[in-house]
Amino acid sequence: MPETPSTPSPDQASVRPLTLVWFRDDLRVTDHPALTAAREAGTVVGLWIREARDTEGRGPRPLGGATRWWAHRSLEALAAELDELGIALVFAAGPAAEVLPAVATGLQATAVTWSRRYAPASRALDAHLKDALRAAGLQVHSHPGSLLVEPWEVSTGSGGHYKVFTPFWKAAADLPVGAPLPAPEPQVPPAELPGRLDRLHRDGAVVPLEQLDLLDEDPRWWEDTVARHWEPGCAAAGEALVGLEESVTGYSTTRDVPGDDHSTSRLSPRLRFGELSPRQLVHAVSAHPPLGDPANEDRRAWVRQLYWREFSWHLTYHCPPLETEPLRPEFRAFPWEPDDGALRSWQRGRTGVPLVDAGMRQLWQSGWVHNRVRLVVGSFLAKNLLHPWWDGEQWFWDTLVDADEANNPVSWQWVAGCGADAAPYFRVFNPETQRERFDPDGVYVRRWVPEAVEPLSGYPEPIVDLKESRRHALDAYEEMKNAAS
DNA sequence: CTTAGCTTTGT
């Protein structure tokens, strides 16, 4: 709580309306339109719900292990940031359709507000909640905040959604990006609010963060692995923004070097949880360069990657569920060869292919993989092993700290060849060529698979022959095309 | 963000 409140005295505050801000994938206080609007209207209380999909399948995809860990830590940080502003953050688990009315009633809130979500199942839930809460007499307002381009803001000449990245990028990049909003002014909550919050706690309508069971594994496991690599939370995210310049400089040439720790920004989990908004990132990157500076090419390349995320959400909003449905429908007839043993070798980084194993171990140990290596390990599972891509997608969903509902399925479909703008099927990444090209000194492979270069270390022989399995994949593709015609 | 095979270029 701030010592010298700048805005309203407690008396004034008590008569102003109370808005419940439902945080979801927007765990920040700056550039948060829903929070800003709520704060301008009066008193704010924050809420985060550990949601499960309802019986009709509405709601967000259940968090994976790594994102549960991140969410827990990021929520701690958000609670601290909000506390500085005099805003309480409360937690609950269960269906949002039950939690929201209970918390709103208990706080005598007059309004509920949130940042929009865009996955079909989440939209369906949010639309339903909007109706139900309005019917119960609450004001409800949803705000943008997680995307640069709302999925309906750009469309092709024929009025449909984009299916190819480049034209999407051309259209989307033409839209202006507004300036980020500052954090809201601190508030002095009405005197009766603490009593209402206490009652909610006593009734069990809200619970301490720890009781959400987001850390269901042994916490020591996280401390020994992923926690060594990351500091979740919007405060740390703000600091990461300061170091952004370093990763943007030279980005267009160095971004493909997985052994270089500064070749990418590593901001993906910040975006996933909205610790930073894409708008803040564009703003941070666009601030410095004089026009015509060669650094502009790096910036353009970097911002372009941000628009891949926008494109993923654009597709996710407009298409059938992409975690199960191939965008190219002919792929429903693709002759996959599921092999649990091969899947397990891949997951554990024991395929005998050094770059693949390095990537999969980086994933397991740190909850993150360099983008180029994601493409290599994905191509290896879906093409060399012919194992169904959705098992790889699910593994990434469980283990990546940045796993989001749009990027993950869309990118997997891209590497598997069934995505809308997928590379031609015959483009099968050769992990050995990729290693020679992007990890020539072996820095990356040695860091994650030190025994790969040691004789007699017990490092396995490759579980498939790269050349032969590539040919086999091309045959499978031909088979699918014949089946389709 | 492929590969293989053929053609062109450079020494």
Add this chain to the structure above:
DNA sequence: CAAAGCTAA
């Protein structure tokens, strides 16, 4: 005759 460039799948 090797390296580099082009092209079709």
